[in-house]
Amino acid sequence: MGKLLDLKRLMSVPKERNRRRRQRQIRARNGSIDSVAKRKGSLCQQVANSDGERRTRYSGPNLPEDIWCHIHSLMPFKDAARAACVSHAFRRSWQHRPNLIFCIGTLGLDFINKIDRIIKNHSGIGIKSLQLEYDTFCNARRSASISYHLNNWLQIAVTPWIEELILTLSLSSYNVDYNFPCSLLSDGRGSSLRHLYLGSCFFHPTVNLELRNLTRLHLVTVHITGDEFGCLLSNSYALERLELKYCYGIICLKIPCLLQRLSHLEVFECRMLQAIENKAPNLCSFDLGARQMVDTPMLPSKFFYLKCLTIDLAWRLSPAYDYFSLISFLDASPSLETFCLEISQDRMENELIIGDMSHMRQMLEHRHDNLQSVEIIGFCYTKSLIELTCHILDNTTSLKHLKLDTTRDVFSCSTGKHDKCFHMGKDMLTEAKKAVLAIETYIEPKVPSTVMLNVVKPCNRCHVAES
Secondary structure, eight states, X not given: OHHHHHHHHHHHHHHHHHHHHHHHHHHHHHHHHHXXXXXXXXXXXXXXXXXXXXXXEEOOOSOOHHHHHHHHHTSOHHHHHHHXXXXXXXXXXXXXXXXXXXXXXXXXXXXXXXXXXXXXXXXXXXXXXEEEEEOSGGGTTOHHHXXXXXXXHHHHHOSTTOOEEEXXXXXXXXXXXXXXXXXXXXXXXXXXXXXXXXEEEEOOOOSOOOOTTOOEEEEEEEEOOHHHHHHHXXXXXXXXXXXXXXXXXXXXXXXXXXXXXXXXXXXXOOTTOOEEEEOOTTOOEEEEEOSSOOSOOOOSOOOTTOOEEEEEEOSOXXXXXXXXXXXXXXXXXXXXXXXXEEEOOSOOSSBOOTTOOTTOOOOTTOOOTTOOEEEEETOOXXXXXXXXXXXXXXXXXXXXXXXXXXXXXXXXXXXXXXSSOOOOOHHHHHHHHHHHHHIIIIIGGGXXXXXXXXXXXXXXXHHTTTO
């Protein structure tokens, strides 16, 4: 009997050891959790559920609410949303998040009330970034209503703490007749604004606005005159990037010398524009796009530090357009290194007759000694464009690369990104072949050995069936 008892005790030893080992593991696990909770203060708390299991709940340290809001505002949008789902403190700060985006489609009373409530909750707290996008096409009959609400929302949002304001009223035949309240940006309320984007509205400043920290300005389909635009720029000393698109009220664009930091200027489809006067000393990048530009809009001013110039005329210009006039831009940019011209012209009034070298214009006294790279996309066989290209070759000793694209930059299989080139119609192929012939006749003989010439032609493999 004694031996039997000893045998039972020996058999129970492994079970007892396993039980003790499990207890030590549980204590160690609980101890590590408790230590984490102690290290994080009240951020982690041990709670027990109905099954007796211990779990950790994150309640957050006892910090002032404004500090929680500040920490939350520094998070990316998705991370901030996740944090609000697991933390009561972050959930409260989520209601006062300083970056707001509203995309307004069909205008409804419930939706308006929600926006009202959200923006009013930020009154006195401060909004850093406000983006309002309004679909005018869906709300053609509610222009008066949205103007009233926009004014109320901007009145609350535009404070000395706001850094970004984006107001976009979608383009359609039912554009909202909305006047942006310029007075909101005076008396120091726009002093912290760094990015201002206005789309499809009237903007008529009559006094100098206090925008001393503004670095980016975008105006798209904005009704503003040249003098009013001058008021807008009068105190924008920190401006670095300026973009104007479809602003038809500007006839003469004047860039003052006080814009010492302005490095990029983009002007696109400002149809009434007749002249550009630049006095910003450090402008290094300039993009110009136009559809019906008969005369080159340039005053006798200089872009002394301009290194990159892009002119986009890919909007089917008049057949009589004189590309040779673009030399004035090259003359005004003594430091220019890169020049890109994008054009699209189906009909040419001054069609070049192959073999006729008579009356080819030259301006040998104009030098461009820093120009290194030239690209012409949509190269055609019009005489004035041939003259411009020959002028660049004759007067640029620093040129290293010349690219002439006769395909209008269509998708090509030669890049390796596409299995087949983009479709080119029969007329387009005919024009491209004539352009290649003009290049071989007039351009190639002038290209020195130090210049790499790249002529982009229609692909013989993909376009053989289309010709």
